[in-house]
Amino acid sequence: MNKPVVAIVGRPNVGKSTLFNRMSSTRQAIVHPTPGVTRDRNYIEVSWSGIEFVLIDTGGIEVNSHDSLLQGIRYQAEMAIKEAAVIVFLCDGQDGVATQDIEVSRMLHKTFQPIILVVNKVDNILREPEFISEFYRLGMGNPIAISSIHGLNINTLLDEIISHLPQYKEISPIDEDTKDERKKNQIAVAIVGKPNVGKSSLINTILGEERMLVDNVPGTTRDTIDTLITWNDKEMILIDTAGIRKKAKIEEDVEKSSVLRALAAVKRSTVSVLTIDCNEGLTEQDQKILSKIEERGCGCIIAINKWDTRPLDEETETLREAYANFIREQIPYLVFVQVIFTSALKNQGITRLLNLIESTAQKHRKLISTGKLNRAIEKACEEIQPPTIKGKQLKIRYATQVKAGPPIFSLFVNQQTLFTPAYSKYLMKKLREEFGFEGVPIKFAVKQK
């Protein structure tokens, strides 16, 4: 086998074979059994974004019946460590961290291969933070939440897998070590929106800025070009989703590919700029992209472009405010979204847009100390008392930020059912004000303790 091997490892019943089968049936992944391998069932060839690998379900490997469970798992892990270029460590989000997961993680900690921690059975992705927060303690980095049964986030997992493969690294011009270091400080910006709203024009205007240093780098997929720019000494990667449409011929294809393109770009971004045409307003397609932005947890700015086409007498602060409110009213569930007016054609609002991207990215990766966080929550609870249901009042015992980029806060409460959506919304608003998380989605992982 010359293609790199990717192994799925995990204790029984976490869903390894379900995931394996799901990957076999994912539409864009070209999958066929590897010839010459006797245990066909457990090996498949996968091709994703033009990169090929062999996927092994180590759980399907037969172990002697008298072997204990732990021996079975150990065998899987050893096999993966020996053969695999990338290891997918699968856990069960509904069970939480199990003792055997800790055993597996101990074995895997000894290896040098990249390990992708995946939390399966998160059938409702909106509740992702709740399910994944405790998996951070395995010390394997950010978990990816998926549902193998419902096919949720499988594409994200495939993207993550190929990003660790040797073929992928070959096409990446920057040395991996420095790349990771640089990546941490880089702001990935997705410029998304419908065709003809002015995305390419915005990018061109940005690149035309005098203060701009520009450098082209190949994107992660074969047909995007990312542009590296430097703004206020910060590196930004502009992910261009516009150029591609020139390839699509039929109108319908243009629409469809622009959505797919947008979703892929959003996934890679720290901050997404949804561009709309002020004469058109927010469309259904935009709403779809916005909900993806929220789901992915990136910072969000809506650029209301072509503002120069409005009659001159509308060019007042009040009218801008009215237009911004008109947009916001259509997305009441996305309170964190920021709105800015631009004209790519007249080069208006571009500096403000770049500054806003920069400040949003900073907030996105901000960490709040546990002390400060708990004081802010205490204060919020004093201002508006937590809800009482059937004589029992919600108590928030302790809070801590488990993750930045986007911020996820774990809240330990006396009873989960008392933590009402209204109170959750209130607390988010308070934290957003207190710590300046404008433009950034906040998530709570609520635990009963």
Ligand code: GDP
């Ligand atoms: P394996 O032993 O790790 O290969 O696990 P299986 O793939 O046999 O799955 C174990 C059980 O978990 C089966 O009943 C599956 O239907 C179930 N399962 C697998 N993936 C999911 C999922 O994404 N969501 C839910 N709710 N159940 C799942």
Ligand code: GDP
């Ligand atoms: P894309 O498909 O989103 O990349 O859109 P383009 O950048 O190709 O722009 C589509 C059309 O809108 C072109 O004719 C542009 O000249 C025009 N356009 C883009 N931005 C502006 C703007 O700010 N004002 C005006 N009046 N026209 C614009």
